[in-house]
Every structure is written in C-alpha cells, then in structure tokens.
Amino acid sequence: xxxxxxxxxxxxxxxxxxxxxxxxxxxxxxxxxxxxxxxxxxxxxxxxxxxxxxxxxxxxxxxxxxxxxxxxxxxxxxxxxxxxxxxxxxxxxxxxxxxxxxxxxxxxxxxxxxxxxxxxxxxxxxxxxxxxxxxxxxxxxxxxxxxxxxxxxxxxxxxxxxxxxxxxxxxxxxxxxxxxxxxxxxxxxxxxxxxxxxxxxxxxxxxxxxxxxxxxxxxxxxxxxxxxxxxxxxxxxxxxxxxxxxxxxxxxxxxxxxxxxxxxxxxxxxxxxxxxxxxxxxxxxxxxxxxxxxxx
Amino acid sequence: xxxxxxxxxxxxxxxxxxxxxxxxxxxxxxxxxxxxxxxxxxxxxxxxxxxxxxxxxxxxxxxxxxxxxxxxxxxxxxxxxxxxxxxxxxxxxxxxxxxxxxxxxxxxxxxxxxxxxxxxxxxxxxxxxxxxxxxxxxxxxxxxxxxxxxxxxxxxxxxxxxxxxxxxxxxxxxxxxxxxxxxxxxxxxxxxxxxxxxxxxxxxxxxxxxxxxxxxxxxxxxxxxxxxxxxxxxxxxxxxxxxxxxxxxxxxxxxxxxxxxxxxxxxxxxxxxxxxxxxxxxxxxxxxxxxxxxxxxxxxxxxxxxxxxxxxxxxxxxxxxxxxxxxxxxxxxxxxxxxxxxxxxxxxxxxxxxxxxxxxxxxxxxxxxxxxxxxxxxxxxxxxxxxxxxxxxxxxxxxxxxxxxxxxxxxxxxxxxxxxxxxxxxxxxxxxxxxxxxxxxxxxxxxxxxxxxxxxxxxxxxxxxxxxxxxxxxxxxxxxxxxxxxxxxxxxxxxxxxxxxxxxxxxxxxxxxxxxxxxxxxxxxxxxxxxxxxxxxxxxxxxxxxxxxxxxxxxxxxxxxxxxxxxxxxxxxxxxxxxxxxxxxxxxxxxxxxxxxxxxxxxxxxxxxxxxxxxxxxxxxxxxxxxxxxxxxxxxxxxxxxxxxxxxxxxxxxxxxxxxxxxxxxxxxxxxxxxxxxxxxxxxxxxxxxxxxxxxxxxx
Numbered sequence: 001x002x003x004x005x006x007x008x009x010x011x012x013x014x015x016x017x018x019x020x021x022x023x024x025x026x027x028x029x030x031x032x033x034x035x036x037x038x039x040x041x042x043x044x045x046x047x048x049x050x051x052x053x054x055x056x057x058x059x060x061x062x063x064x065x066x067x068x069x070x071x072x073x074x075x076x077x078x079x080x081x082x083x084x085x086x087x088x089x090x091x092x093x094x095x096x097x098x099x100x101x102x103x104x105x106x107x108x109x110x111x112x113x114x115x116x117x118x119x120x121x122x123x124x125x126x127x128x129x130x131x132x133x134x135x136x137x138x139x140x141x142x143x144x145x146x147x148x149x150x151x152x153x154x155x156x157x158x159x160x161x162x163x164x165x166x167x168x169x170x171x172x173x174x175x176x177x178x179x180x181x182x183x184x185x186x187x188x189x190x191x192x193x194x195x196x197x198x199x200x201x202x203x204x205x206x207x208x209x210x211x212x213x214x215x216x217x218x219x220x221x222x223x224x225x226x227x228x229x230x231x232x233x234x235x236x237x238x239x240x241x242x243x244x245x246x247x248x249x250x251x252x253x254x255x256x257x258x259x260x261x262x263x264x265x266x267x268x269x270x271x272x273x274x275x276x277x278x279x280x281x282x283x284x285x286x287x288x289x290x291x292x293x294x295x296x
Numbered sequence: 297x298x299x300x301x302x303x304x305x306x307x308x309x310x311x312x313x314x315x316x317x318x319x320x321x322x323x324x325x326x327x328x329x330x331x332x333x334x335x336x337x338x339x340x341x342x343x344x345x346x347x348x349x350x351x352x353x354x355x356x357x358x359x360x361x362x363x364x365x366x367x368x369x370x371x372x373x374x375x376x377x378x379x380x381x382x383x384x385x386x387x388x389x390x391x392x393x394x395x396x397x398x399x400x401x402x403x404x405x406x407x408x409x410x411x412x413x414x415x416x417x418x419x420x421x422x423x424x425x426x427x428x429x430x431x432x433x434x435x436x437x438x439x440x441x442x443x444x445x446x447x448x449x450x451x452x453x454x455x456x457x458x459x460x461x462x463x464x465x466x467x468x469x470x471x472x473x474x475x476x477x478x479x480x481x482x483x484x485x486x487x488x489x490x491x492x493x494x495x496x497x498x499x500x501x502x503x504x505x506x507x508x509x510x511x512x513x514x515x516x517x518x519x520x521x522x523x524x525x526x527x528x529x530x531x532x533x534x535x536x537x538x539x540x541x542x543x544x545x546x547x548x549x550x551x552x553x554x555x556x557x558x559x560x561x562x563x564x565x566x567x568x569x570x571x572x573x574x575x576x577x578x579x580x581x582x583x584x585x586x587x588x589x590x591x592x593x594x595x596x597x598x599x600x601x602x603x604x605x606x607x608x609x610x611x612x613x614x615x616x617x618x619x620x621x622x623x624x625x626x627x628x629x630x631x632x633x634x635x636x637x638x639x640x641x642x643x644x645x646x647x648x649x650x651x652x653x654x655x656x657x658x659x660x661x662x663x664x665x666x667x668x669x670x671x672x673x674x675x676x677x678x679x680x681x682x683x684x685x686x687x688x689x690x691x692x693x694x695x696x697x698x699x700x701x702x703x704x705x706x707x708x709x710x711x712x713x714x715x716x717x718x719x720x721x722x723x724x725x726x727x728x729x730x731x732x733x734x735x736x737x738x739x740x741x742x743x744x745x746x747x748x749x750x751x752x753x754x755x756x757x758x759x760x761x762x763x764x765x766x767x768x769x770x771x772x773x774x775x776x777x778x779x780x781x782x783x784x785x786x787x788x789x790x791x792x793x794x795x796x797x798x799x800x801x802x803x804x805x806x807x808x809x810x811x812x813x814x815x816x817x818x819x820x821x822x823x824x825x826x827x828x829x830x831x832x833x834x835x836x837x838x839x840x841x842x843x844x845x846x847x848x849x850x851x852x853x854x855x856x857x858x859x860x861x862x863x864x865x866x867x868x869x870x871x872x873x874x875x876x877x878x879x880x881x882x883x884x885x886x887x888x889x890x891x892x893x894x895x896x897x898x899x900x901x902x903x904x905x906x907x908x909x910x911x912x913x914x915x916x917x918x919x920x921x922x923x924x925x926x927x928x929x930x931x932x933x934x935x936x937x938x939x940x941x942x943x944x945x946x947x948x949x950x951x952x953x954x955x956x957x958x959x960x961x962x963x964x965x966x967x968x969x970x971x972x973x974x975x976x977x978x979x980x981x982x983x984x985x986x987x988x989x990x991x992x993x994x995x996x
Contacts, residue, residue, distance in 0.1 A: 189753060189757045190757060192751070195716060196716065196736055196747075196748065197744055197771055197775070208762075211759075212761050
C-alpha cells in the first residue's frame with residue numbers, strides 16, 4: 001500500500017522544533033499523556049522539595065497524627081505523621097527525590113553498560129557475542145529479587161551499591177534489546193558505506209547504529225525506570241535500601257507496617273501508594289511512547 | 297479480443313476513492329472509469345503514488361481503516377457492488393474476483409503446506425469433498441506448469457523458489473475460476489527470466505478460461521506484452537487510455553510521452569540520444585495544482601488555460617481507436633515529433649588506461665552442514681562458490697556493466713571489491729595494487745577513497761539519524777579532501793549542486809527526501825572523495841521510471857566530468873544496453889559472456905544471454921522479439937552443476953558434455969569471450985533475439 005502514500009517532503013526541522021514535536025506527538029495518546037503528567041509531577045516535587053515540603057522530613061514533631069491534625073505551631077499535617085512524629089507528606093516528597101535520583105542514576109548506568117555490551121555483541125558477533133550472551137543468560141536466569149538481596153547483602157546497603165546492583169541485574173536485558181536492533185541495523189547499506197570509508201568499529205556503533213536504535217530503547221527506558229522504582233522500594237522494605245534516617249519509601253513502609261492494623265494504616269499505605277503511582281506513571285508513559293512510535 | 301455481446305465483467309464509472317489522514321480527506325483516485333469485457337486484459341500503468349493499487353483495493357472493496365469509496369459505482373457483471381451485503385462481497389472476493397500481489401511469500405501462509413492452503417479455496421467456496429479438492433488442486437498445479445505437483449503439495453512455502461511461489465499464488469487465484477483477476481505488480485519481485493515464464497502463464501491461462509485481467513504495473517514494456525488496452529494514471533487520475541497500439545504509437549498526453557522518453561529503448565544512446573527525464577516530481581495529494589495536475593512538469597503548459605478548471609477526459613478522434621481518450625486541453629495542438637525537446641547530444645567519453653583489473657578472482661564461502669549424513673561422512677563444511685574465476689578489466693572513464701539475475705554472485709563480487717569480503721583466490725588490482733585480499737579496515741585512505749559505492753535501496757543508503765550535510769561532510773573529512781569546517785560545508789554545497797539538489801537539503805534528514813533525492817545524495821556521497829572507480833549496485837532498480845532516467849543521466853554526467861570508471865551492477869538489460877561500454881554477463885557465480893555492449897547484444901550470444909535478452913520486456917511495438925522461456929529454477933549454489941552452470945536450464949544444451957565439463961572460453965572477437973561448448977560457428981548463426989520491424993498498423 002505504499003502506492004497510495006507518495007513520499008512526503010516536509011520542511012526541515014531544527015533540533016528544538018523536533019524536540020517539541022516529539023513531545024507534542026504524545027498528545028495523541030491520552031494514556032501516555034496521563035503517565036507523563038504523573039511522572040512530571042513527581043519530578044517537580046523532587047526538584048522543589050526544599051520549597052514544597054512543609055516540614056523537615058527527619059525531625060520528630062508530633063507522633064501518631066492523623067491527616068488533617070495540626071502541629072503545635074498551627075500548621076497542618078496534610079497526610080499525618082508517623083510513629084516518631086515525622087510529617088509523612090514531607091517524607092514522601094523527599095523520599096521521591098531520592099527514589100527518582102537513584103532510579104535514574106541506576107537505570108542510566110545500566111543503559112551505558114547494556115548498550116556497550118549489546119553493540120559489541122551485535123556488531124562484532126562471533127565469540128564476543130557468544131561470551132556476552134552466555135553471561136547475560138546466566139544472570140537473567142536468577143530470580144531477580146534473590147539476585148538483588150545477594151548483591152546488597154554482599155556489598156552493603158548504600159545508594160551507590162543499589163546503583164551497582166541494578167546495573168548488574170538490568171544490563172543483560174538491555175544488552176539483549178540493543179543486540180537485536182544492532183544485528184538488524186548492521187546489515188543496512190549505510191553501515192557498509194561507513195565501513196568502506198574506513199570508519200572504526202566504535203564510530204560505527206556509536207554514531208551510525210546507536211541513534212537509530214533509540215526508538216525501542218526510549219520505551220524500554222521508561223519501563224525500566226518503573227522496575228527500578230519498585231526495586232528500590234522493595235529493597236527499602238527489606239531493610240537493604242538507603243540507610244536511615246533519610247526518607248525512603250520502602251523504608252517508610254517497613255518502619256510503620258506494625259501500625260497498619262493498629263489504627264494508623266495511612267503511615268504505610270501512603271508511601272506504598274506513592275510507589276504505585278510513580279510506577280504506574282512510568283508504565284503508562286512507556287505505553288504512550290510505544291503507541292506513538294508504532295503509528296509513524 | 298473480447299466478445300462485444302457479453303455484458304462487461306467490470307464496469308467502473310466516476311469512481312472516487314479517498315484516504316482519511318491527520319491532514320483530513322486526501323483524494324487518492326478521482327473520476328476513474330473503466331470497463332473490462334470478458335476475456336479482456338486491461339493494464340493500469342503509472343508511477344508510485346498515482347493511485348493504481350488503490351483502484352484495485354477499491355474494486356475488492358478493501359480500503360483499510362482509513363480509506364473509503366467517496367463516489368461513483370463499481371458494477372461487477374452488471375450488479376452494483378455497493379448494494380451487495382458484506383457477506384456477498386466476501387463471497388465475491390476470492391471466488392469471482394481474485395487478486396495476486398507483488399510478494400508471493402506474503403500471500404502464502406508459512407505454517408501450512410501448499411496443498412492444504414490451496415485446498416481451502418474450493419472447500420470454502422464450493423463445499424466439495426476433500427478428495428475432490430485435492431484432485432482439483434493437483435490439476436491446477438499441473439496447469440501452472442509446476443514440476444512434480446505431488447511433492448510440492450506437501451511442501452511449505454519457504455521450501456520453494458520465488459517463481460514457484462508466484463505460480464502457486466496464481467494457481468490459488470484461479471482455483472475458483474474467477475471471472476476477474478487483479479494483478480498488482482505480479483512479477484516485479486521476480487527475476488526477468490522467471491517473469492517471462494509467469495507472464496506467459498498468465499496469458500495462457502486467461503486465454504483458456506476466458507478470465508478478464510486487470511494488470512497493474514509500472515513497467516510499460518510488460519504492458520505491451522500482456523494487455524489489450526491500458527490506462528495511464530498520474531496523481532490519481534487517468535490521463536490517457538486506449539488500445540495498447542494507439543497509446544504506444546501515438547501517445548497524446550505529454551506525461552505518457554514523457555514516460556517513453558525516460559525508458560532506455562533499444563534506439564536510445566547515451567551520447568547521441570540520451571534519455572529525457574520529466575522535470576519536477578509528482579505533487580503530494582494535498583498539494584495538487586488547479587487544472588491539470590501535470591501542468592507544473594509539462595513542457596506545453598499554457599498559463600490561464602491549463603491551470604483553470606479541472607480538465608475532462610476527451611476522445612482522441614485523429615486515430616481509428618474509439619477507446620483512445622486523453623485528459624489534456626492541448627492534445628491536438630502539440631506536435632510531439634517536432635516538439636520533442638531535443639536532448640543535447642553528448643561527446644563520447646574517452647576511454648583511458650586500465651584502472652581495475654580482476655584476474656581469476658574466486659570467492660568461496662564455507663557453510664556448515666549439520667545434517668546427520670554429513671556428520672557421519674565427516675564432511676561438515678560445504679563450499680558455496682559465490683564467485684568462480686572472475687576476470688575482466690575496466691579502464692578510466694569506462695562503464696562496465698555486470699549483469700545477472702539474483703544469486704548470480706554480482707553483489708558478492710561488489711563486496712570483495714569494496715573489501716567487505718576477501719577474495720579466496722586470484723587478484724583484484726586497482727591502479728596496479730592487488731586489493732582483493734585486503735580487508736576494508738586495512739586499506740589505506742587512498743585505496744578507500746579511490747573506490748566508492750552507490751547502493752541499491754534508497755531507503756537504506758542514508759543513515760536516518762544524520763543530516764544529509766553531515767553524511768556527505770564526513771566523507772570529505774575522512775578522505776582528507778578538506779579539513780576546515782567552512783571549506784567542508786562549501787564542498788558539500790558544491791556536491792549538492794552537482795547532483796542538482798538545492799543547498800538547503802544539507803540540513804535535511806533522509807526521511808524528508810524522496811527516493812530519487814536519496815539516491816542523488818548517495819551519488820554525491822560516493823563522489824565526495826573524488827574516487828577513480830565507482831561501483832553502482834542496482835542504483836536505479838528501486839526508482840520510478842521518470843526518476844530513474846534523471847538519476848541515470850546524472851550518474852553519467854558526473855562520470856563524464858570526472859572520468860570515473862563505473863561498474864554498473866544490474867539485472868536490467870535495457871539500462872545496461874543504454875549506458876554500458878562493456879558488459880559482463882554472470883550466472884551462478886561465473887562469467888558466461890563478456891565483451892563490448894553491442895557485441896554482447898547481438899549474435900553470437902551465449903545461450904543464457906540470449907534468454908535474458910528475450911525475457912526483458914521492451915516498450916516499443918516496433919521491436920520484434922524471439923520468445924525464449926527458460927524452464928526450471930536456478931540451481932542451488934551449494935550444489936551447482938558440475939559442468940556448465942547453465943546446463944540445467946539451457947535451451948541449446950547439446951548433450952552430456954554440458955553437464956560434465958566446464959565449458960571452454962571461446963574468443964568471438966577481441967575481448968569478446970563466450971563460455972560455451974557450442975562451437976563458435978554455430979553460435980554465430982543464431983538469429984538475433986531482437987529486431988526492429990516496420991510497425992504493423994493494427995486497427996482496433
């Protein structure tokens with residue numbers, strides 16, 4: 001059916017116009033817009049946490065306050081306080097900042113490693129591919145939570161170690177995606193053209209192949225941000241997350257879960273809700289991006 | 297020709313088809329009328345985007361989610377299809393109207409045996425028993441000349457060749473004895489010798505069963521061979537229609553006329569009578585001009601008249617063809633013979649010293665054989681002889697064409713030259729240095745720069761993520777032509793000038809360009825490093841006729857200017873005859889014949905060259921061809937014939953010697969070599985395949 005759609009010759013776009021356009025494309029997917037809106041909200045909360053958080057997240061003020069109760073100075077605890085008396089809203093906002101920071105750092109690092117491995121495996125093929133694919137399969141065959149617990153238990157709980165654990169566990173999956181796309185793109189004529197002007201393999205991989213793999217990678221990046229958010233929450237819940245007293249959503253649930261049945265369910269449910277909402281945002285955004293990218 | 301008393305099988309009047317896109321309704325086909333009588337074969341010609349496939353889909357009432365029939369009627373055997381229920385239309389499809397598409401593999405279910413999917417057709421439409429269906433399928437497969445139908449029925453589609461797949465699709469379409477067969481570019485994906493067989497088969501079958509054909513193609517030569525009448529479409533409208541002879545001999549519409557100027561017919565010559573491309577390009581559907589859609593590209597455009605109201609189609613009364621109609625206000629005023637824009641003749645290029653010499657080059661691939669039998673015998677690696685003893689020379693400024701069908705090893709050869717693969721044996725000397733064994737990473741910048749390539753697929757040749765300017769500039773920088781960014785920019789602009797594209801294209805991304813424009817950028821990129829030799833691997837085969845003509849001329853202009861050696865790899869003999877100085881004919885990895893172009897295109901021929909020449913459709917009714925249709929398939933390169941590779945299909949096979957012994961290289965003239973067992977004297981006596989004759993005046 002190429003016959004009915006003659007080749008269009010649109011006007012040239014500047015990089016800026018292009019960026020705006022690709023965001024504007026999301027407009028066509030209401031689901032994606034909704035997801036993007038959720039993520040954006042958390043990002044804004046994270047960036048402006050010092051201004052937006054009503055209380056200091058770590059200072060005990062009034063224990064066991066319900067949502068709507070007031071502090072001694074008359075300010076309201078919108079979402080109540082926890083068992084030590086810290087404002088839950090402020091802890092969720094500050095915790096969101098840390099979750100977003102570490103999830104982004106971990107996912108990006110996993111991408112750097114996964115992309116390098118995937119490009120090498122897909123472009124060089126041969127034994128490099130076999131070795132890398134073998135290790136990827138070994139790692140991917142572990143139950144992922146067990147893997148995380150093993151790594152964190154070994155190297156200790158800290159932000160940097162969470163990043164390390166995520167890179168270790170996620171990069172094989174990223175590698176597989178990149179490898180598949182690379183295998184396909186490497187057969188294109190423009191790759192042969194680059195080879196016949198004597199370009200080195202890394203130039204070809206990074207300049208000629210990688211930009212053309214961005215479509216599936218952007219979608220996967222959003223999904224993986226969601227997974228990593230869950231992972232950080234789960235590790236926090238298991239006590240392997242970011243060290244206290246700094247707020248951490250998973251840690252908040254663990255600390256207060258004893259009070260869920262004791263008449264204070266909001267202490268644990270609210271941070272759990274925050275995790276779900278952010279992950280939902282990432283997933284919907286990924287869906288929207290996929291939908292939009294399929295259309296063109 | 298059709299029996300005039302019968303009611304027409306298909307009657308389309310004033311059909312309008314549209315697609316609905318983000319930009320609103322886009323008319324795809326306008327004011328389309330067509331009548332097909334029983335047994336008649338009607339062609340629909342036009343370049344991509346003209347709406348010819350949309351017509352076929354409209355007839356099938358299959359317009360997808362975003363298309364629809366806006367106006368007009370389609371009557372099938374006198375019944376208006378718009379009044380039929382969904383169920384009736386469904387019954388009609390596949391039973392009374394069958395369609396054959398371009399890609400045979402896409403029409404067959406890969407997970408069902410061929411027998412089972414064919415048997416579905418009569419079982420579904422006629423509810424007959426399985427045994428009956430089986431017998432019918434068997435007969436039909438015999439009718440489409442498939443050897444050993446029994447074995448084929450148990451095979452899966454991927455196990456048979458493309459030509460056989462298309463035969464199966466045709467068998468499937470004909471099983472329900474349709475009254476109308478729609479063929480949408482049915483042979484475009486096939487090799488010419490296979491195409492010739494399929495075309496003959498379709499003609500034979502429709503003659504026997506009285507099936508009417510609507511044949512859609514961009515190939516005017518093919519139309520001449522298969523159709524009684526044709527309609528030429530441009531931008532959604534029929535611009536000219538009539539009997540095949542009147543269209544070919546007295547084309548009235550400037551577009552039809554322009555199309556003929558773009559085709560390398562046998563009398564065209566790259567120096568004396570170069571091709572004349574149609575300027576400009578097809579308007580986008582939502583940017584069609586007022587009045588005549590062809591106006592902006594037309595040499596006879598008259599402001600105030602041609603851009604006024606939309607132009608009705610009128611009868612041409614100057615010839616004796618009552619069906620000849622044209623959509624042009626000035627058809628009667630234009631004297632095409634006199635007004636033919638006399639393309640400037642060009643001085644022939646002077647051939648210089650030998651630049652490239654290939655001597656006894658061999659390229660074998662090893663394929664591991666994991667079958668049990670191979671493991672037992674210990675021979676787990678098989679050799680594919682992709683190139684066997686390739687030898688030829690190419691001089692400065694010379695155009696050498698390498699011709700052959702798919703699987704003949706011509707692309708492998710290009711890869712070896714470019715250093716993407718290494719020769720197994722033999723020499724490839726470029727300016728005296730043997731580069732056959734040097735991988736591309738080990739070649740010096742000079743070697744790389746002096747040998748560049750133009751690729752086949754316009755959509756694949758440019759990196760979609762990088763701007764055009766960056767891609768050309770990178771070559772200039774790599775080869776050290778310029779290093780200063782300002783100068784590189786300047787050189788990019790000059791190259792864009794050379795390939796006749798606006799300078800602002802430097803900022804564009806490939807997806808903002810049309811196929812022809814992409815191919816021009818590909819040419820600019822290849823010539824950016826001032827190469828001595830350029831390999832063009834089917835550079836025009838994916839382009840439309842008028843675009844291909846422009847790209848061909850451009851390529852030769854640049855070659856002439858730079859005195860570049862051009863290796864033109866192609867399956868298209870018409871293009872090769874037009875632009876090559878010397879021709880190398882390959883089959884199954886071996887050279888069958890090589891020599892000057894006129895030597896190769898006239899006797900003595902190699903029998904394969906002869907068959908190839910006969911298979912190529914020529915869009916000139918004055919050309920008489922001897923028909924030679926090859927039987928059988930290309931042998932597997934894993935298991936080639938021991939003697940002459942062509943022996944399994946050769947119509948002139950003389951005996952066991954062909955199967956067992958490698959044919960000798962016979963010298964027909966200086967540097968005209970034929971690899972054949974038949975004696976040169978006999979080959980000399982062969983009649984020419986193509987001859988020019990006085991046109992017979994065939995009254996309609």
